Amino acid sequence: MSAGHLLRKKILIGLSGGVDSAVAALLLVKQGFRVIGATMSVYDGPPAPSRGGACYDCGEKEDIASAAILSAMLGIPHHVFDCSASYKAVVLSYFKKTYLAGKTPNPCVRCNHLLKFGLLPSLARECGLDFDFFATGHYARTEFSQHYGRHVLLRGRDPHKDQSYFLYRLNRSQINSALFPLGNMTKKEVRALAAGHGLPMHAKPDSQDFCAGGYAALLNMPDSPGKIVDSDGLELGTHAGFWHFTPGQRKGLGIAAKKPLYVLRVNPARNEVVAGDYEESLQQDCTLEYTRLHVPLETAGHSLAARLRSSQRPVTVTALPGAAASQLSISFAEPQQGVAAGQSLVLYCGDLVVGGGIIR
Structure with missing residues (x-):
């Protein structure tokens, strides 16, 4: 130029x-x-x-x-x-x-x-x-x-x-x-x-x-005591509000256990936090909604990778059309930890950003 x-x-x-x-x-x-x-x-x-x-x-x-x-x-x-x-x-x-x-x-x-x-x-x-x-x-x-x-x-x-x-x-x-x-x-x-x-x-x-300084001021929620339970509903401890926890979180649960515990999910209706060990926190697949594709999946090549978080190394996935027009069905080559509803999953083919969506 x-x-x-x-x-x-x-x-x-x-x-x-x-x-x-x-x-x-x-x-x-x-x-x-x-x-x-x-x-x-x-x-x-x-x-x-x-x-x-x-x-x-x-x-x-x-x-x-x-x-x-x-x-x-x-x-x-x-x-x-x-x-x-x-x-x-x-x-x-x-x-x-x-x-x-x-x-x-x-x-x-x-x-x-x-x-x-x-x-x-x-x-x-x-x-x-x-x-x-x-x-x-x-x-x-x-x-x-x-x-x-x-x-x-x-x-x-x-x-x-x-x-x-x-x-x-x-x-x-x-x-x-x-x-x-x-x-x-x-x-x-x-x-x-x-x-x-x-x-x-x-x-x-x-x-x-x-x-800066955490999310408490933005959420502006008073403490509300609730239970931390395992996948079977057995009480493991208590908390001051489910909004203090996110899926995949390991630190700050305040529970003594033989194995490290992770937040598996939260239940707002019950003000309940469900925790489990590492194996329980793994997921093999997920569904994306509100997807945005920059190139058609069929032209992006067969070697697709994905990021669940910005700092994560891309992992191999398979992506197929979902039940609805704006959805994609994602399968991980290896089970992934911290697959959280609301988070973005971004698809890549080499350096190319194929697109992404919100985990359902």
């Missing part, structure tokens, strides 16, 4: 105040793009000492200030958009409703699809900003596939930082307009580049969760 053509391309980049989006913006500027910074403001909670380390917490003012400082260093405009009402309706309400239904939500998946790649670019255009692509600091890639005749979503090159799991619900339009400047980089390279260019966030810790 010629230098003159580059200068005509405008890129809106989501800036979080962290090192990843900062280096992504730096790379785009160095490549000659006309870059515009945009930051979502999502926190509307009470003022409190900054804890940081999360997307939704009381350290947001510092993150916005950090993004503004970076933008000034790079010589690019920076805009802040108030997305707090939408975040509460789209992410927080969904999180609470799903959790209290005894399921395990994926707030980051929902936020990326509906807010970060949806609402944020939309608000930017509504206020008169013109741009050709939307970029973020995610460790993922896109490329044009001759086989499918369109852009496809791929895993990031760094297997330890790949974030394609969180992006599988992006629609075709969002993938077509997405840029991921860090897709071929490792985290170590990103931090080194940030330090070499004197970016003040080069050593800033990564976000560990979407909410």
Whole structure:
């Protein structure tokens, strides 16, 4: 691409105040793009000492200030958009409703699809900003596939930082307009580049969760004593509310046992937590609903792998159409632990993100 053509391309980049989006913006500027910074403001909670380390917490003012400082260093405009009402309706309400239904939500998946790649670019255009692509600091890639005749979503090159799991619900339009400047980089390279260019966030810790300080404040539920039982209903202990537990959880059960115990499931109607040993926690198959496929299953090849969690190494699976149009039947080559209703399962064929869905 010629230098003159580059200068005509405008890129809106989501800036979080962290090192990843900062280096992504730096790379785009160095490549000659006309870059515009945009930051979502999502926190509307009470003022409190900054804890940081999360997307939704009381350290947001510092993150916005950090993004503004970076933008000034790079010589690019920076805009802040108030997305707090939408975040509460789209992410927080969904999180609470799903959790209290005894399921395990994926707030980051929902936020990326509906807010970060949806609402944020939309608000930017509504206020008169013109741009050709939307970029973020995610460790993922896109490329044009001759086989499918369109852009496809791929895993990031760094297997330890790949974030394609969180992006599988992006629609075709969002993938077509997405840029991921860090897709071929490792985290170590990103931090080194940030330090070499004197970016003040080069050593800033990564976000560990979407909410700092635990979920109790978001759920806002008073303690409600209940039983922890085994698969036969035998009482093993007590708890202060089923919402303190998630399927697959091993630590924090407060039960002395000969073998480590895992949460098998929760029963909201009975305020009951069912626990069992490792073998009981394994599942051979599951059903996906609300699926989103980027390529047809029959054209993706026979070697499919899946992730149940973002940090999990992909495991071999078989995927077949389910009972309903939006469902898939998934069989694992080896039984898996922690198959939790409400969580996303993402399908891959090599580096290609085939699609995914919500575990029923």
